[in-house]
Amino acid sequence: MDNTSKNLDEMPKKSPLSFQIDLKKFEKATDEEKRQQDVMSESTSFWKDGFRKLRRNPLAMGSLIVLILIIGMILIVPHVVPYSYSQIITVNGRRDKTASNMAPFQYSQLEQQYIEEGGKVFPHIMGTDEMGRDYFVRVIYGTRVSLAVGLFASIIVLIIGVLYGSISGYFGGKVDLIMMRIVDIIYSLPDMLMVILLSVVLRETLNVDAIPFLQKLGPNMISMFIVFGLLYWTGMARMVRGQILTIKQNEYVLAAKISGAKSGRIIRRHILPNCVSVIIVAGALQIPSAIFTESFLSFIGLGVQAPMPSLGSLANAGRAGLTAYPYKLIFPAIMICLITLAFNLLGDGLRDAFDPKLRRD
Template identity: 85%
Template sequence: MSSETNSMDQMPKKSPLSFQVDLKKFEKATDEEKRQQDVMSESVSFFKDGMRKLMKNPLAVGSMIALIVIIAMILIVPHVVPYKYSQIITVNGSRDKTAGNMAPFTYSEKELAYMAEGGEVFPHIMGTDSMGRDYFIRVIYGTRVSLTVGLFAAVIVLLIGVVYGSISGYFGGKVDMVMMRIVDIIYSLPDMLMVVLLSVVLREIINVDAFPALQKIGTNMISMFIVFALLYWTGMARMVRGQILTVKQNEYILAARVSGAKDSRIIRRHILPNIVSVIIIAAALQIPSAIFTESFLSFIGLGVQAPMPSLGSLANEARAGITQYPYKLLFPAGMICLITLAFNLLGDGLRDAFDPKLRR
């Protein structure tokens, strides 16, 4: 022990300005030191990483919960509530003329008499309208119509806009110039005028009496779907074009071209997967816009065919008696606000979670 101490004392001290390497710093790590440094992170995909970030956003999570509850209601409630959206309240098989404009959770005179005899009557959660129809089931069906229109419009915008924008942005040049001028022309058309004109024209062309499904929807709703297919995809096409103009400059696109890949394969396998997050965000934000447009058109009488309810048509009907029955306007208007707010907040959350430019 003393000899080792003497030998260490006799070793020359290293000068602080010397470039001599200290070999002790390059000794092999022990097993314990390896275990301490063995910090392996879980390998996650882009989608999983985005979903984790989305779940940390309380507003986005709350919006998803609200939308799930609304979708569950429009699917389950029609099977639970015994009333139909066009059914006038009846008691013992006869029409109840005293059931009009009832307040929430109230019963008519005939219903009270029927209940006194031992009968059971399902409560009117939101009251009844002026014709004596259950208002709750009409709001539920109106919500179903508005959500269907919003989702249908989003699908149309997604399909047409992505295909059109991909072709325009990828090929560029004269093709891009001609296609974008067409978009500018379509973008300048007034939506309201097109809906009115199509409604008038389709009434003369389409025979809804021959098609029961179309008879329930009505020519106004069909014209609205056609307007969505003709006009509302232009914003998506512009956005996809701008994203592709940026992505196609990357090296892996050049490598795919050099390897002999076809243009359709390059767009489908290399370009669109890199902008899919932006497309999903834009489609999610398109849904509330379409719902609001449908509600507005139904409010002015260009929506679904009566007696099929819509949130906009219910709000229009409630406007006539707003001074006496203000709650009738609160229910459809509140549902419109809740749906549009939930989709907007969810779209913002998706943008913050999946947009590469905003990710930290």
């Protein structure tokens, strides 16, 4: 091998017009070149790389598991537990007046007699409330209501904020100036005061009797959706506008304009896909904020209509008997904390995984 290398070095330089093969191109790779080949990573997409980073975040994955368990529980439990959220405990068709304010896994006198006679009674996992209704089922339905309000409100905020911010950021100039001043006016209003006022006004003026689906939800929940859509989209619009002001300066957007593409197509096909990760992260962080606001409104009596429970209304009912029955406040409070904490940690994990400015290897 040494003689061969020496002979190659002593060979005269090849003429540019010569068809002679350069043997140096066929030498074996060195150890350093082999190590460089080993450390080269495989090609991957943006989403695949983001989800790979998300799986490495134990807090985000733990929060995702908790949310999956909560969603599975609110879907499965109503089909397993034989009680309804508005059903008063009955034994052999008779109302059980001794089933009020029972502790977890406690049976009333009629239920104990029925068990002694050979009957079977499903246990009250979280006890009962002051009217003798199973508290576990009410907490499950309250969690379902709070999650539904949070998800739908976030979708409304996402749609309005993305559309408004896209138009403002893309066209710029006077359009951007006028639209952002409207955002500043809405943003300067006291949020909670406007939420309470709009909830009261909309609750009194909405007519939902003509539509069966809206009649099931009730005017209070519909008013909350409208309130979130009217007030809480401003932050999303500002964020999307800032992203688009940066992205629209890129060359591929200019090339699309020169080729004659319409503004709607440019926004939809070239601009929004490049900021979709930031939008998803902001939407995930909006959900716990909406859930907390709904719980607060239900706590002060402006939430869903009775007998439909909400975590906020359950917490308000448990506050009255805090010294005698503390579990009635602890259970809905723990559920609110679990949901909001899980969504916040998952949102932080999504931001760390998909935001290019925060990329860490």
